[in-house]
Amino acid sequence: MATFVDRVVLHLQAGDGGHGCVSIHREKFKPLGGPDGGNGGHGGGVLLxxxxxxxxxxxxxxxPHIKAKNGAGGAGGNRDGANGGxxxxKVPTGTVVQTTDGQVIADLVGVGTTLEVARGGRGGRGNASLASSKRKAPGFAELGEPGERLDVVLELKSVADVGLVGFPSAGKSSLISVISAAKPKIADYPFTTLVPNLGVVQAGAQTFTVADVPGLIPGAATGKGLGLQFLRHIERCAVLAHVVDTATLEPGRDPVADIEALEAELSAYGGLAERPRIIVLNKIDIPDGRDLAEIVLPDLEKFGWPVYQVSTATREGLQELVYALARLVEEHRAAQPVLEPTRLVLRPHAVDDSGFTVERDDEDVWVVSGPKPERWVLQTNFDNDEAVGFLADRLNRLGVEDKLAKLGAQAGDPVRIGKMEFDWQPAVLDDFVPTHRGVDERLEDKPHRAKAADRLAARKMRRVREEGDTAGDFAPDPE
Incomplete structure (x- = not known):
């Protein structure tokens, strides 16, 4: 038996980009074959x-754990790695995508609506793509960028034109079963309906959808019964129909009291005050039910809503009810604004926008933030001196070095980009012509690296003592 689920938490992981390849073309009688390392493939994204x-x-x-494919690594012979698909x-219409703290990312309504919720990592460039007039045979390649990892909450809000609300056993399931082709479970005990049911109703040339929401009871808006779990499914309804049981034998129950109690719950939930209402007095095929319906008609006039007496057993009054609902739905659709075609808005970056920021945190560390420098750090193999020197040159061309100097940074000050922290050494940025693959003469003297690692380890140990954690949980970040 199928189960209805309208809220899930997904743990998403987009694919990582493949690493670029370091390769030199070797062929007999061609001593200067040059670099031929291919690029890594891009990681696959996660689409809704x-x-x-x-x-x-x-x-x-x-x-709930979703992982896209990683991009393949590049290979020699200028062979690029395959992209991860x-x-x-696939999600139902009306799916709301949220962060775990409740922030709405997107509201997916309409067949074909697509959202890239997690972006795949870019593939690293091989040394063939990194070659230049000065660096003719790079001895390094870029690493693949990690794909995005995040948790999201998917929450389904049914998209229906009419929402049937009422107490348990008021006859909502029976009503939707006779006016549409829906076949919900029907029984003579409360809370028979445990999940929303949707039905398509035809009224002449008009077609609309009806949602049967599980029975509401006083206190539903605060979590009592099933109401709070399913009240979200009437948020999108254009018309709300109060289905009232006129033949109930429960003490203290009457149509007026039932409607007032339901309206109190709808008001407490919020956002439904402006929706048009209609009152459906059900079960008039029972003599006591018909008599009670006639008695309460004057009392229902205070609500100012149309009232219809029906019987799902004999189908009395159903045609008038269906056409009345169709008119209300048509009025609602006509009142909606006409959607204009989507226009692409181009917002160019300001001429003085460098694409990064530099700030000093509470620990006197210069923090460089920005998509380009953070991505470059992720793509750098810090075990390769030539790759580190290439990163320094890129940051210099972007203007990071000038910005640090302008803000008063001194040689040896700690700088953090993304998750990597190192000492700032502007001396390594002089014009450089590489001599050997994988080697950068500007980085041969590396006392600042050990110094940076020692200071980072000491800072982490100090944080451990302050937080009362165990020292064994932390270790210096690898260079």
Whole structure:
């Protein structure tokens, strides 16, 4: 038996980019073959796509850990690695994507709506792509960029034109089963409906959808019963229909009291005050129910909403009700603003926007933030001196060195870019012509590296003591 799931937490991991390749072409009688290392493939992203054949989040309930494919590494002979294919996740229309702290990322409504929720990492360039007039045979390649990793919450809010609300056993499931082709579970006990049911209703040339929401009870907006769990499914409804049981035998229950109690819960939930209402007095096929419906008609006039008496057993009054709902839905659709075609808005960067920022934190560390320097650090192999020198040259061309000097940074000051921390040594940025692959003469004297690692380890140990953690949980970051 299928299970309805309308809220899941997904643990997403986009694919990592493949590493670039370091390779030199070697062939008999061609001593200067040159670099031929290929680029790494891009990692696959995670996409959410609205599909008309999906109506629940059940698949993600059993498979919450999602991982896209990594890009393949480059190879010699100028062979680029294959890209990791994007992972497409099909979701029902009305899916709201949120962060774990409740911030809405996107509201996916409409078949075909697509969202790239986790971006795959870029593939690293091979040494063939890094060759230049000065660096003719690079002895290094870029590492692949890690793919995005994040947790998101998917929450389904049913998209329906009419929402049927009422107490348990008011006859909502029976009503939707006779006016549409929906076949919900129907029984003579409370809370028979445990999940929302959707049905398509035809009224002449008009077609609209109806949602049967599980029964509400007083206190539903605060979590009592099933109401709070499913009240979200009537947020998108254009019309709300109060289905009232006129033949109930429960003491203290009458149509007016039922409607007032339901309106109190809808008001407490919020956001539904402006929706048009309609009152459906159900079960008039029972003599006591018909008598009570006639008695309470004057009392229901205070609400100012249309009232219809129906019987799902004999189908009395259903045609008038269906056409009344169709008129209300049509009025709502006509009142909606006409959507204009989407226009692409180009917002160029300011001429003085360097693309990065430099700030000093509480620990007197210069923190460089920006997409380019952070990505470059991730793509640098710090075990290769030539790669480190290439990174320094790139940061210098971007203006990071000038910015640090302008703000008063001194040689030897700690600088952090992303998760890497090192000492600032502007002397290594002189014009440089490489001599041997994988070697940078400017970095042969490396006392600042050991000094930076020792200071980083000491800072972490001090933080451990302050937080009362165990020293064994921390170790110096690798260069």
């Amino acid at each position: 796509v609205v599909d008309q054949n999906v109506h629940t989040l059940l698949d993600f309930h059993f498979r 994007d992972l497409v996740l």
